Amino acid sequence: xxxxxxxxxxxAALLGFAAFAPAGFAANEQPSPPPANEAKQGASQPTxxxxxxxxxxxxxxxSWSFSGLFGTYDQxxxxxxxxxxxxxxxxxxxxxxxxRTLSDPTGPGFSDAQVKALAATYQVTDTEPNDKGEYxxxxxxxxxxxxxxxxxxxxxxxxxxxxxxDMSTLVKARKYERGFPWxxxxxxxxxxxxxxxxxxxxxVLNGYTKADDLNWNLYYPGHKIAMPxxxxxxxxxxxxxxxxxxxxxxxxxxxxxxxxxxxxxxxRKKIGMRVMVFLIVLSALLYFTKKRVWEKAH
Amino acid sequence: xxxxxxxxxxxxLGKWFESRLPIIGLVHSSFVAYPTxxxxxxxxxxxxxxxxxxxxxxxxxxxLAMHYVPQANLAFDSVEHIMRDVNYGWxxxxxxxxxxxxxxxxxxxxxxxxxxxxxxxxPREVLWILGVIIYLLMMATAFMGYVLPWGQMSFWGATxxxxxxxxxxxxxxxxxxxxxxxxAVGDPTLNRFFSLHYLLPFMIAGVVVLHVWxxxxxxQNNPDGVEVKNVARDTVAFxxxxxxxxxxxxxxxxxxxxxxxxxIPNYLGDADNxxxxxxxxxxxRIVPEWYLLPxxxxxxxxxxxxxxxxxxxxxxxLLAFLPWLDTSPVRSAKYRPVFRVFFWAFVAVCLGLxxxxxxxxxxxxxxxxxxxxxxxxxxxxVVLPLLGLLETTRPLPPSIADAVLARTKGGSANxxxxxAEKSAV
Numbered sequence: 001x002x003x004x005x006x007x008x009x010x011x012a013a014l015l016g017f018a019a020f021a022p023a024g025f026a027a028n029e030q031p032s033p034p035p036a037n038e039a040k041q042g043a044s045q046p047t048x049x050x051x052x053x054x055x056x057x058x059x060x061x062x063s064w065s066f067s068g069l070f071g072t073y074d075q076x077x078x079x080x081x082x083x084x085x086x087x088x089x090x091x092x093x094x095x096x097x098x099x100r101t102l103s104d105p106t107g108p109g110f111s112d113a114q115v116k117a118l119a120a121t122y123q124v125t126d127t128e129p130n131d132k133g134e135y136x137x138x139x140x141x142x143x144x145x146x147x148x149x150x151x152x153x154x155x156x157x158x159x160x161x162x163x164x165x166d167m168s169t170l171v172k173a174r175k176y177e178r179g180f181p182w183x184x185x186x187x188x189x190x191x192x193x194x195x196x197x198x199x200x201x202x203x204v205l206n207g208y209t210k211a212d213d214l215n216w217n218l219y220y221p222g223h224k225i226a227m228p229x230x231x232x233x234x235x236x237x238x239x240x241x242x243x244x245x246x247x248x249x250x251x252x253x254x255x256x257x258x259x260x261x262x263x264x265x266x267x268r269k270k271i272g273m274r275v276m277v278f279l280i281v282l283s284a285l286l287y288f289t290k291k292r293v294w295e296k297a298h
Numbered sequence: 299x300x301x302x303x304x305x306x307x308x309x310x311l312g313k314w315f316e317s318r319l320p321i322i323g324l325v326h327s328s329f330v331a332y333p334t335x336x337x338x339x340x341x342x343x344x345x346x347x348x349x350x351x352x353x354x355x356x357x358x359x360x361x362l363a364m365h366y367v368p369q370a371n372l373a374f375d376s377v378e379h380i381m382r383d384v385n386y387g388w389x390x391x392x393x394x395x396x397x398x399x400x401x402x403x404x405x406x407x408x409x410x411x412x413x414x415x416x417x418x419x420x421p422r423e424v425l426w427i428l429g430v431i432i433y434l435l436m437m438a439t440a441f442m443g444y445v446l447p448w449g450q451m452s453f454w455g456a457t458x459x460x461x462x463x464x465x466x467x468x469x470x471x472x473x474x475x476x477x478x479x480x481x482a483v484g485d486p487t488l489n490r491f492f493s494l495h496y497l498l499p500f501m502i503a504g505v506v507v508l509h510v511w512x513x514x515x516x517x518q519n520n521p522d523g524v525e526v527k528n529v530a531r532d533t534v535a536f537x538x539x540x541x542x543x544x545x546x547x548x549x550x551x552x553x554x555x556x557x558x559x560x561x562i563p564n565y566l567g568d569a570d571n572x573x574x575x576x577x578x579x580x581x582x583r584i585v586p587e588w589y590l591l592p593x594x595x596x597x598x599x600x601x602x603x604x605x606x607x608x609x610x611x612x613x614x615x616l617l618a619f620l621p622w623l624d625t626s627p628v629r630s631a632k633y634r635p636v637f638r639v640f641f642w643a644f645v646a647v648c649l650g651l652x653x654x655x656x657x658x659x660x661x662x663x664x665x666x667x668x669x670x671x672x673x674x675x676x677x678x679x680v681v682l683p684l685l686g687l688l689e690t691t692r693p694l695p696p697s698i699a700d701a702v703l704a705r706t707k708g709g710s711a712n713x714x715x716x717x718a719e720k721s722a723v
Contacts (some may be wrong), residue, residue, distance in 0.1 A: 069561065096375075101382065165573070168378065172564060173572035180653065187565050194562050221582070239494060261572070264381070264388040271389070272560025279553045286546040293542055297336060297534050 023293045056219055058176055059196075059203030062251070066258060067195050069273070072266050073259050077107040080238055081256025084249050085167070087236050092147025092160060092227075095167045097260055101141065106266035115142050122147050162226040171197040171254065172261040197259050205250035206232060304331045328514055333533035334540045335520035337702050342518070342540075343547025351401040352506065352550055356499050358394040362387075366446065367368040368492035370485040373448035374574040391398075392563040398440050399566045400555045402589035404474050405433060413620070414641055416629030417519040422623040425512040430618045432505050437590065437614075439498040442491040444587055447573030454584045456483045456491070462597075465604040482577065522701040523629030524694055532698035583658060591655030592648050595673065597669035600657060611670065616678045623678050623687025633692040640681050647673045 064072045099119040102110045119140035139265045150156035153163035174197040186193040207218035208229035217225040231246045305326035307316045367376035380387035418426035445456045464474040479486025526532045570581045600606035631638040652666045695701035
């Protein structure tokens with residue numbers, strides 16, 4: 001009994017500490033994306049030491065609509081992000097997801113007609129030969145994967161010098177070192193920092209700070225990045241009055257890519273909440289049942 | 299799985315069946331009437347939790363295998379297909395990948411509990427060694443499972459670990475080639491790892507049966523480390539007492555498990571594993587999963603490859619010799635004040651090695667890893683053998699019931715009512 005109470009107290013203290021830890025739960029409360037310079041960050045968080053010689057700062061922590069216990073995607077933002085991807089990124093990068101997922105109601109939520117029309121603008125080569133034995137080209141269908149700009153990574157490397165990575169899992173495939181003890185707080189409720197990849201990609205897109213060297217990036221390890229500055233102000237037209245700045249483009253396209261790499265996030269968090277409530281109630285009931293039964297033995 | 303069954307079938311059909319295959323009686327004597335020490339704490343619920351995790355991993359794994367393609371060109375995409383297109387595929391995969399971590403978390407709690415309370419001492423040596431075999435099989439299974447998504451860390455982790463075998467003199471190179479099915483990690487390697495990853499959990503299940511059997515022959519150890527003397531005073535029946543406690547422990551454990559699966563599913567994984575395996579591009583840092591990090595740190599602390607591999611494997615193998623390395627006749631750390639200090643120091647050493655295993659190699663790193671590796675081995679080879687001879691232990695309670703009474707002094711310790719008798723009903 002006493003031991004259990006000690007554990008309960010200790011974990012309560014730990015949770016309390018986590019809540020007041022830098023970049024705590026406040027980050028979860030603003031679903032609308034503020035401009036980059038207002039972004040919330042762990043102000044008191046020291047930059048983890050990087051390897052000597054190639055100093056690059058840690059990306060700052062941003063506020064994302066999809067972070068936290070109840071995080072969801074902002075549909076308008078994903079649609080803007082898709083536009084940035086479609087007009088800019090897609091010139092070099094592939095995004096191997098089916099067109100149909102773009103109509104995902106918890107994702108970009110395009111209408112079926114929009115997705116069908118979009119797919120039809122692409123030419124797709126059939127993977128099976130037709131009755132003449134030819135691999136026919138045809139307009140894309142919603143069930144197709146979005147075709148990349150190059151037929152394979154080798155062709156992309158031949159044209160661009162280096163093959164740009166596929167973007168379907170790009171945000172999940174990027175990180176920056178959080179260091180001790182921050183990585184522990186990142187796992188705890190209320191802090192729950194799972195957007196390191198998004199913050200890193202966002203930082204890189206905003207990290208082209210040398211006007212005379214378009215392949216120099218403040219946040220890229222070693223600073224020399226193969227991708228020249230991809231975004232500039234006013235490059236993509238927004239129809240909803242959102243500012244057309246690099247920072248805003250970066251924020252929108254990173255949100256879109258986060259959705260592309262984790263399209264089931266909203267469903268996951270929704271089911272998760274039910275599971276947690278169920279398990280906590282179940283544990284409480286089991287605890288009192290166990291206590292009642294053991295009374296006879298003590 | 300031991301003792302005479304107190305089960306008496308009531309129905310005619312029950313009697314008919316029991317006289318032909320006494321399996322209900324076996325289950326009854328193992329999980330209902332089986333006497334468990336009355337002083338067990340919540341650390342003893344990890345046995346039940348581990349059984350649950352093994353079953354959960356097998357169930358989710360079998361379903362994942364229906365959608366996964368063990369082919370080097372298709373494996374990565376088939377995992378993404380599971381994540382995106384299969385109904386609740388994301389849930390199954392996150393349950394399985396985080397389940398592996400939770401399985402190891404539970405097994406470490408189980409192992410350290412065994413060390414703290416001296417559960418490996420006579421007559422439980424065979425029980426303990428079976429546990430070490432399960433742990434080894436678990437590591438092999440987890441390692442091969444990590445290779446299956448065929449991401450960068452899968453591929454390069456497999457390359458590093460299989461390359462260890464090439465350090466063996468004379469035959470090493472041939473063994474590595476034989477493991478790979480070629481001259482490097484590739485499609486044949488992925489195929490055999492998938493096959494073995496499917497096979498090993500069932501071997502684990504087999505050894506678990508032996509583990510439970512051995513447990514039920516010698517009986518459970520307990521926090522006071524004194525044997526059961528009077529079944530009526532010292533024990534309670536497995537059901538409902540231990541069953542309920544285990545189920546409660548499991549439910550709390552599931553809260554943590556669900557937290558990982560639903561809210562931080564990629565926290566324990568490496569971001570690099572979301573990049574498709576590329577044999578031409580080595581990742582900046584190759585790191586195994588967290589549960590193998592202490593051993594990885596020991597491997598990297600030693601400059602010579604062969605010696606490093608020997609240190610790595612002996613760090614695991616030493617566990618099997620614990621029953622003979624620990625010379626103290628007293629089991630529980632409760633009554634071993636000096637051992638208790640060394641135990642926590644050992645836990646800190648393991649955590650420190652784990653942290654170092656995830657870090658980049660620098661001079662300071664190598665020095666720290668060497669010091670901690672020496673501490674790790676010293677715990678087994680110096681501290682445990684000497685401590686048994688030098689330590690002054692506290693007096694043991696005459697029986698489990700006395701220990702419980704002493705703790706609940708003032709309370710109503712009704713140990714005279716032996717639930718073990720009631721359980722016969």
